[in-house]
Amino acid sequence: MSLHDDLRTIALHEFATAGYAATSLQRxxxxxxxxxxxxxxxxxxxxxxxxxxxxxxxDELTAVVDVMETEGFGLDQRRAFIxxxxxxxxxxxxxxxxxxxxxxTLQDVPAFARAQDLMRRLSDFFDVATSxxxxxxxxxxxxxxxxxxxxxxxxxxxxxxxxxxVRAALLIVMTELLAPDDSTGQN
Numbered sequence: 001m002s003l004h005d006d007l008r009t010i011a012l013h014e015f016a017t018a019g020y021a022a023t024s025l026q027r028x029x030x031x032x033x034x035x036x037x038x039x040x041x042x043x044x045x046x047x048x049x050x051x052x053x054x055x056x057x058x059d060e061l062t063a064v065v066d067v068m069e070t071e072g073f074g075l076d077q078r079r080a081f082i083x084x085x086x087x088x089x090x091x092x093x094x095x096x097x098x099x100x101x102x103x104x105t106l107q108d109v110p111a112f113a114r115a116q117d118l119m120r121r122l123s124d125f126f127d128v129a130t131s132x133x134x135x136x137x138x139x140x141x142x143x144x145x146x147x148x149x150x151x152x153x154x155x156x157x158x159x160x161x162x163x164x165x166v167r168a169a170l171l172i173v174m175t176e177l178l179a180p181d182d183s184t185g186q187n
Contacts, residue, residue, distance in 0.1 A: 003032065003034065003038070003042065004042050006032050007028060007032055007034075007039055007042055007043065007049065008049065008052050008053045009053075010028055010031045010032050011023070011028050011046075011049045011050070011053050012053040012054070012094050012095065012098070013094060014027060014028060014031065015050060015053065015094075015098050015102075016094040016095075016097045016098045019102060019105065020046075020050060020098065020102055020105060020106055020109070021105050023046075024046075025039050025040065025043075025046055025049075028049070047109055047110060047111060050109060050111045050112075051110070051111035053095075054095045054098065054099075054111060054115070055111075056092070057088070057091075057092035057095035057096070058095075058114050058115060058118060060088045060091070060092065061088050061092075061118055062118060064081065064084045064085055064088055065118060065121050065122060065125070067080075067081070067084065068081050068125060069121075069125055072129075073125075073129045075179055078178050078179035079175060079179045082171060082174045082175055082178060082179065083171060085143070085146070085174075086146065086167060086170045086171055086174065087167070089146060089147060089150050089170075090150065090163065090166070090167055090170075093150055093151070093153070096147055096150055096151045097150075097151040097152075099112070099115050099151075100147055100148060100151035100152070101151055101152070122143065126139040126140075138177045138178060139177075139178060141177065142173070142174045142177040142178050143174075146170050146173075146174060149170075150166075
């Protein structure tokens with residue numbers, strides 16, 4: 001792993017755990033075993049480092065949303081979306097934690113605007129794709145609930161089960177809310 005990659009990984013972890021505002025470039029440099037000028041050689045600012053650290057997660061989530069918007073939202077597409085959404089959240093828990101738990105402190109940071117735009121795209125899609133208030137609430141509860149539970153895993157004790165158990169449980173709960181089996185009488 002290169003210093004560039006190390007800096008991004010360390011910064012993301014620090015931003016998620018200590019907070020973006022509370023994390024200095026000097027702290028990142030110290031944790032990476034390098035100097036602040038070395039960090040600034042790779043990243044011109046803390047904002048640029050944040051943008052680079054969250055871009056892979058936002059790229060993946062953008063791809064999930066793109067597929068959803070392209071394929072529609074029939075029952076099979078809903079189930080595929082749920083699996084892609086859960087896998088993306090699980091793969092990028094630190095970014096998720098940062099976005100969910102630090103939204104108010106990050107709202108003026110340009111890199112965060114992309115995350116906000118993505119959340120608006122999801123909201124707009126479900127607003128159009130669903131016909132009832134109950135359905136809209138199901139989508140909001142399922143997506144935001146899954147994101148919140150993973151972002152607050154330590155607080156809620158969700159980290160105790162194995163990751164595959166958490167994934168399986170999220171798939172069950174989200175499928176029950178968003179793509180219930182027609183034989184159950186839920187719609």
